[in-house]
Amino acid sequence: GIQVEQSPPDLILQEGANSTLRCNFSDSVNNLQWFHQNPWGQLINLFYIPSGTKQNGRLSATTVATERYSLLYISSSQTTDSGVYFCAKGGGATNKLIFGTGTLLAVQP
Amino acid sequence: DGGITQSPKYLFRKEGQNVTLSCEQNLNHDAMYWYRQDPGQGLRLIYYSQIVNDFQKGDIAEGYSVSREKKESFPLTVTSAQKNPTAFYLCASSIVGTAYEQYFGPGTRLTVT
Secondary structure, three states: OEEEEEEOOEEEEEEOOOOOEEEOOOOOOOOEEEEEEEEOOOOEEEEEEEEEEEEEEOOEEEEEEOOOOOEEEEEEHHHHHHHEEEEEEEEOOOEEEEOOOEEEEEEEO | OOEEEOOOOOOEEEOOEEEEEEEEEEEEEEEEEEEEEEOOOEEEEEEEEEEEOOOEOOOOOOOEEEOOOOOOOEEEEEOOOOOOOEEEEEEEEEOOHHHHEEEOOOOOEEOOO
16 A cells, blocks of 8 residues: 655645645654755755654654654745655665655745 | 765666666765656665665666675666666665665666667
8 A cells, every 4th residue: 555645746835825745654664754856856855754843944844653644844935945845754674765756836926 | 075976967878778877975874775766756766785795676676787896886777678767866875774864866867768
């Protein structure tokens, strides 16, 4: 079955709006990462967050491992936030990552 | 600056040719990974290595081969046996273990015609 499920698949925002992206995952996790893929394809690490809450500027993330979900919050969105946001879970001896299909975010001026 | 480099950024090949993608890291990481991304999709694991001279198949290894002769380098060869080689290829590295953050290179876009 699907191991990592992201929602919504697409999101359009006006500049300045807030948003919440969700990641549901099956099984327990040792590693949960959020990435932003920019228009050139580069994957930028946003958070390593197997549990708890972290904040970095306008972005924050929360993982509730016992309920198998993680949330990424983007506040006061800017056009440079546009791109695809991926959640990926890892685990087991290899630490290989299993990716969701992403949320495509478009922030309009 | 520590990081992961991949070359070339774009690569064009004719069907039936093997092609090798380069991945180098100076993060002193023991574990390295190759992922493939198709349009509109997430990444899928091709091969991974946790130590020099050792590597394992990931979820979609057919038609690919790797080597790990040096800690810093993990080249990927896309062989003519790979049925759909056109894709975006990303290399990653991390500390060995069950729960360490992975870092990615800028990727190589391969087009085979």
